Amino acid sequence: MEESEESLIRRCQAGNTDAFGSLVKMYAGRAIGAAAVLLGGHDDAMDASQDAFVRAWRGMRGFRGTASFYTWYSSILRNVCLSRLRRRKEQQGEEGMAERLAASGDGDPSVLVERDEQSKRLWAAILRLPVHHREIIFMSHFQQMSYKQMAELLDVPIGTVMSRLHNARKALRKALAED
Numbered sequence: 001m002e003e004s005e006e007s008l009i010r011r012c013q014a015g016n017t018d019a020f021g022s023l024v025k026m027y028a029g030r031a032i033g034a035a036a037v038l039l040g041g042h043d044d045a046m047d048a049s050q051d052a053f054v055r056a057w058r059g060m061r062g063f064r065g066t067a068s069f070y071t072w073y074s075s076i077l078r079n080v081c082l083s084r085l086r087r088r089k090e091q092q093g094e095e096g097m098a099e100r101l102a103a104s105g106d107g108d109p110s111v112l113v114e115r116d117e118q119s120k121r122l123w124a125a126i127l128r129l130p131v132h133h134r135e136i137i138f139m140s141h142f143q144q145m146s147y148k149q150m151a152e153l154l155d156v157p158i159g160t161v162m163s164r165l166h167n168a169r170k171a172l173r174k175a176l177a178e179d
Contacts, residue, residue, distance in 0.1 A: 012060045126172065133167070
């Protein structure tokens, strides 16, 4: 019988690494997918999600349970990814990064979408969007988060989430039309 998330969290907070391993198994695929959308590559996503899980383990005693574990973990993962993007931008400059990723094949998160021409076109357009647009589209359409969950994760009002999602969808339509 599977143990509840709440029970696993209590065991983690008591220092049980096996319980944390169970949480990692529950959410690793979802975490890697989220990081891949933000970072544009599977290897970077694996590293970022691992780094975020390590940070979550270290901060587990401070987890209060006011949100789900995944929502709490997602905020850690988001910060890790944004930090990596800032470093990457400083190292190589942002201009042309999405095109380089799409051309190399590393930026195609094919584990999430079939490898047909339409999905490649969609992912290429998504990767050309600014990070804040990519992130909100992924949370809404691929993780199927509610406005409330997105607002909690981003620490903004629901109206801001709605506005950002509207603007991101508009930018994606424009990017797709330009192809």
